[in-house]
Amino acid sequence: MDRALRDRGGSAADESDAWLSALRAEGPERERAEGELHDLLLRAARFEVGRRRAALSYVRGEELDDIAMQAADDAMVALLAKLDDFRGASRFTTWAYKFALLEAGVKLRRRAWQGREVVLEPESWSGFADRSGSAQDEVEQAELLEALREAVEKTLTPHQRQVFVALALNEVPIDVLAERLDSTRGALYKTLHDARRKLRGELAAAGLVESGD
Amino acid sequence: MSDEPKVSTQSLERLLGPRSEEVSCEQCFETLDQFVELELAGEDAETALPGLPAHLEGCSACRQDYESLRALVAEES
Numbered sequence: 001m002d003r004a005l006r007d008r009g010g011s012a013a014d015e016s017d018a019w020l021s022a023l024r025a026e027g028p029e030r031e032r033a034e035g036e037l038h039d040l041l042l043r044a045a046r047f048e049v050g051r052r053r054a055a056l057s058y059v060r061g062e063e064l065d066d067i068a069m070q071a072a073d074d075a076m077v078a079l080l081a082k083l084d085d086f087r088g089a090s091r092f093t094t095w096a097y098k099f100a101l102l103e104a105g106v107k108l109r110r111r112a113w114q115g116r117e118v119v120l121e122p123e124s125w126s127g128f129a130d131r132s133g134s135a136q137d138e139v140e141q142a143e144l145l146e147a148l149r150e151a152v153e154k155t156l157t158p159h160q161r162q163v164f165v166a167l168a169l170n171e172v173p174i175d176v177l178a179e180r181l182d183s184t185r186g187a188l189y190k191t192l193h194d195a196r197r198k199l200r201g202e203l204a205a206a207g208l209v210e211s212g213d
Numbered sequence: 214m215s216d217e218p219k220v221s222t223q224s225l226e227r228l229l230g231p232r233s234e235e236v237s238c239e240q241c242f243e244t245l246d247q248f249v250e251l252e253l254a255g256e257d258a259e260t261a262l263p264g265l266p267a268h269l270e271g272c273s274a275c276r277q278d279y280e281s282l283r284a285l286v287a288e289e290s
Binding site for chain 2 (some may be wrong): 002044051185189213
């Protein structure tokens with residue numbers, strides 16, 4: 001917030017209080033604060049676009065600008081709905097930035113996967129194959145691979161298998177899978193976490209990996 | 214020589230995710246701002262917010278959010 005609010009107080013706490021006070025005010029003060037907040041969110045969203053631009057070189061700049069603007073708009077709605085959750089554990093600006101970075105990151109990952117098929121079956125196990133080892137490792141590696149294949153088939157539920165294969169084996173971004181399965185990042189990660197636990201337990205029992213804590 | 218894909222213990226560990234307890238994506242989002250500021254201040258963020266580093270190891274989307282937030286805040290300070 002810029003200068004006007006920063007000038008009112010020197011500390012981060014004062015600055016955060018000033019943001020909260022302005023955003024809870026009525027009339028022109030609130031409108032001004034919301035405008036400044038949107039500018040801040042847009043700056044963060046554009047920062048994220050800048051970081052991902054190289055991977056999206058085939059997307060027109062105009063479209064990326066639109067994505068940044070949509071991310072800032074959505075972040076604004078999400079942030080205002082959670083304004084009472086802000087406890088001052090960080091600066092208000094840092095707290096606000098994470099909303100815009102999340103929205104922009106999700107939109108950019110989805111844009112990158114637009115039109116691509118999300119494979120839910122293990123088409124190939126070579127994504128995590130390590131071909132750099134010596135020939136002497138071959139037997140051990142084949143054993144690990146077979147054990148993992150078996151554990152995926154035998155210990156996971158169909159949904160866990162689908163999520164594990166897509167996210168861990170085929171490296172589908174979690175936000176892309178969430179959109180395709182009409183789910184959420186949190187729910188899918190919980191499924192992935194449970195699947196990983198089962199697989200680790202199975203492979204640890206066979207002495208192939210260390211068990212979890 | 215066989216074309217059978219090879220899997221190393223290291224890549225298997227990556228697939229199986231963190232071994233230690235980790236927070237959820239929602240808990241990660243709630244405290245990410247605090248974590249980043251503690252880290253940038255040189256404080257012990259891992260002790261203050263246990264389970265968050267393990268989550269960042271296991272969840273690539275949350276890790277990207279973390280890296281971006283850290284870079285943005287570092288750039289502005």
